[in-house]
Amino acid sequence: MKAEFYTCGLNDYGQLSHGKEDGIFHEMEMPTNLKVKKMKCGRSHILFTTFDNYLYGFGANSYGQCGVGFTSNVDKWTKSKV
Numbered sequence: 001m002k003a004e005f006y007t008c009g010l011n012d013y014g015q016l017s018h019g020k021e022d023g024i025f026h027e028m029e030m031p032t033n034l035k036v037k038k039m040k041c042g043r044s045h046i047l048f049t050t051f052d053n054y055l056y057g058f059g060a061n062s063y064g065q066c067g068v069g070f071t072s073n074v075d076k077w078t079k080s081k082v
Contacts (some may be wrong), residue, residue: 005030005039013044014075015059031077045074053082 045059057066
């Protein structure tokens with residue numbers, strides 16, 4: 001079964017991962033064979049963990065809240081080991 005995630009909103013920090021700012025729901029293009037364990041959405045960023053113990057984060061990241069090892073905004077899928 002394929003998991004489907006849709007996002008909608010301003011996307012001013014890349015938090016929706018699809019590059020669009022039109023306020024219309026868009027399916028997130030997920031990497032293939034990705035098995036999401038948990039997903040959390042903040043006001044300006046999205047985080048999720050996978051069953052193979054990776055953390056993916058994108059969006060506002062000025063305080064490192066995406067957990068990707070740097071503090072600039074993240075507008076594409078970026079993973080780090082949990």
